[in-house]
Amino acid sequence: MMNKTLLKVAANHMNGSKLQQELLKSYLRKTSNQFICLKNPKVAEKFCKKISNELDCDFNANSYLFEASPGYGILTEQLLKHSNGKIRVFEHVSKRRPHLETLCQKYGNNRMEIIDKQILDFASGNYRLLDLDREDFFRLCFGGLNNNWSFSTNHNQQPQPAFRLFTALSPFFARELLTYLIYSIVRFESFFESGPNEFYLFVPISMYKMMVSKPSRNLHLYTAFTIHMNTLFERYEINLHSSELKNGIDNIKIENRHCSIISSANFAYTNDRKFKSKEAFILIKLKPKPFINQMEADFLIDYVVFVKQSFMKRTNNAIKYYEKLFPGCTIDLIGLGISYHKTLGDLTSDEMFQIFSHVHKLPHYKNSIFKNDH
Structure with a gap:
């Protein structure tokens, strides 16, 4: 039985063939x-x-x-x-x-x-x-x-x-x-x-x-x-x-x-x-x-990953969550105006970006779960 690789090779060399027509029909059915x-x-x-x-x-x-x-x-x-x-x-x-x-x-x-x-x-x-x-x-x-x-x-x-x-x-x-x-x-x-x-x-x-x-x-x-x-x-x-x-x-x-x-x-x-x-x-x-x-592309990609990873824990207290990952950041985050009582699910888009912009500068960010999740 032909595997996927062979099917692709066959498709490349059989333009107008029955296989190519089937691919087209499959495409049209999928998008209809x-x-x-x-x-x-x-x-x-x-x-x-x-x-x-x-x-x-x-x-x-x-x-x-x-x-x-x-x-x-x-x-x-x-x-x-x-x-x-x-x-x-x-x-x-x-x-x-x-x-x-x-x-x-x-x-x-x-x-x-x-x-x-x-x-x-x-x-x-x-x-x-x-x-x-x-x-x-x-x-x-x-x-x-x-x-x-x-x-x-x-x-x-x-x-x-x-x-x-x-x-x-x-x-x-x-x-x-x-x-x-x-x-x-x-x-x-x-x-x-x-x-x-x-x-x-x-x-x-x-x-x-x-x-x-x-x-x-x-x-x-x-x-x-x-x-x-x-x-x-x-x-x-x-x-x-x-x-x-x-x-x-x-x-x-x-x-x-x-x-x-x-x-x-x-x-x-x-x-x-x-x-x-x-x-x-x-x-x-x-x-x-x-x-x-x-913005540099790597910075924006890191941000998207940061948000996705954070929202897997949306019921966690935000300050405690980031303090555990980045020891010593509590004072800085409170200084940014982040309430100590907010959960991750309570953070607005602006607050999430503020937090990210701060912790992304920390030297151990590159070894965090956010960077490793790419």
């Missing part, structure tokens, strides 16, 4: 219920009018608007109408291609480019199912952003966003992509290799509640993921509530903030299956916080 798109033209138009000033702000000849899972091209057309930037869309569902090609003919090849792949496969790792090399896939997605595009780690070269990514995230896929954004930003790769890029995301309300949840040792929504998101990203809710949009748009109060929610009736799977989920969505903008551009 992951990717959703906006199908309401009024919502798309309202959204693009709302951010029209941002779409062309500081854009240059090498900047792109990217859209993942455009589906019917409803949002795509509005982005083309309300900006002068180039747009690159990623759609692997073949039956959607005629809709997108019509838009391409209407607005011109110099404005729109269609890629027959899924940019979100960076997060899922599905590009491996097609035996695609990661760097080739990277170049396919991000190539052309500047004249000397490379895998440079000099992240101070491009202070302005090289691209803005638009997509709707299914309830199944949202956590996977957002976790990957954390992974990508701390390593300055994939979505952040070319600069401090921005994201406009229709996010399931269940995921949004996790992103904005408050400290509590027993609240399951408040996790290491929450702290990572709030430390590394600035988040803005985009309000679409309007008397003009009565179909599936409403207001809701979350964490003492009013947000407009968009019902699932406004979305569809890109493979034409009906979107049966009752999950509502909130439209947000994510962008990396300014300090990220000044």
